[in-house]
Amino acid sequence: MTLINDFMSLIYPRHCEACGNGLFKQEAYICNYCKLNLPKSNYHKNSQNELSLTFAGRVPLVNSLCFYLFEKSGKVQKLLHAIKYQNQKELAQFIGELYAQDLIKEKTLDDIDVIIPIPLHKNKLKLRGFNQSEWFAKGLAKMLKKPMDIISFERRQETSTQTKKKKYQRWENVEGIFSINDQQALINKHVLLVDDVITTGATIEAAWLALKEVEGIKVSVISIAFAARKLS
Ligand SMILES: [Zn+2]
Numbered sequence: 001m002t003l004i005n006d007f008m009s010l011i012y013p014r015h016c017e018a019c020g021n022g023l024f025k026q027e028a029y030i031c032n033y034c035k036l037n038l039p040k041s042n043y044h045k046n047s048q049n050e051l052s053l054t055f056a057g058r059v060p061l062v063n064s065l066c067f068y069l070f071e072k073s074g075k076v077q078k079l080l081h082a083i084k085y086q087n088q089k090e091l092a093q094f095i096g097e098l099y100a101q102d103l104i105k106e107k108t109l110d111d112i113d114v115i116i117p118i119p120l121h122k123n124k125l126k127l128r129g130f131n132q133s134e135w136f137a138k139g140l141a142k143m144l145k146k147p148m149d150i151i152s153f154e155r156r157q158e159t160s161t162q163t164k165k166k167k168y169q170r171w172e173n174v175e176g177i178f179s180i181n182d183q184q185a186l187i188n189k190h191v192l193l194v195d196d197v198i199t200t201g202a203t204i205e206a207a208w209l210a211l212k213e214v215e216g217i218k219v220s221v222i223s224i225a226f227a228a229r230k231l232s
Contacts (some may be wrong), residue, residue: 194223
């Protein structure tokens with residue numbers, strides 16, 4: 001078995017998706033050095049965090065969580081790029097499993113009922129072939145032993161042009177992007193909404209506008225990375 005593995009790594013050299021260095025046999029996707037040194041937010045240990053402040057007064061969230069803090073041209077950006085543009089969906093799942101290990105220790109998400117990845121519009125899903133948030137969610141669901149629901153919540157509109165628009169236009173645009181297919185399935189549930197990257201929070205706000213119609217619903221948010229805007 002080891003022989004085959006060694007042989008395979010000669011043909012397909014395995015490297016760390018964050019730093020590019022070769023991986024040791026026991027390592028997968030991310031080397032141990034990067035695992036220890038990537039900028040974790042640790043927001044699960046601090047409920048009054050920068051991400052929760054981003055949503056303050058806009059979206060009432062139980063937990064606001066992200067695994068890493070995004071830095072332009074940094075290693076976290078490399079990870080996200082590998083997932084999105086190099087088809088590394090298994091890397092997204094791996095990161096979900098890694099993050100879940102931290103969250104289990106603190107019992108942060110014990111009372112979550114269902115995990116819902118932010119859906120892609122069907123045209124975009126067709127184009128990319130997979131939903132990166134769904135694969136991240138898959139890793140979380142597996143480790144946290146919570147069900148994932150990709151049916152009850154749907155994206156009706158594409159929003160790819162949004163980034164080019166000005167901020168005030170964007171807020172007007174968020175209503176009606178998402179819709180609920182199955183209200184009944186979400187009544188009185190604590191939903192964990194899963195996204196890959198959060199920047200302005202507009203997508204989560206749009207999701208909330210649809211979800212808030214469900215009776216007794218509670219929402220928490222989790223992402224691979226959070227790109228905090230510099231307040232200068
Ligand atoms: Zn590395």
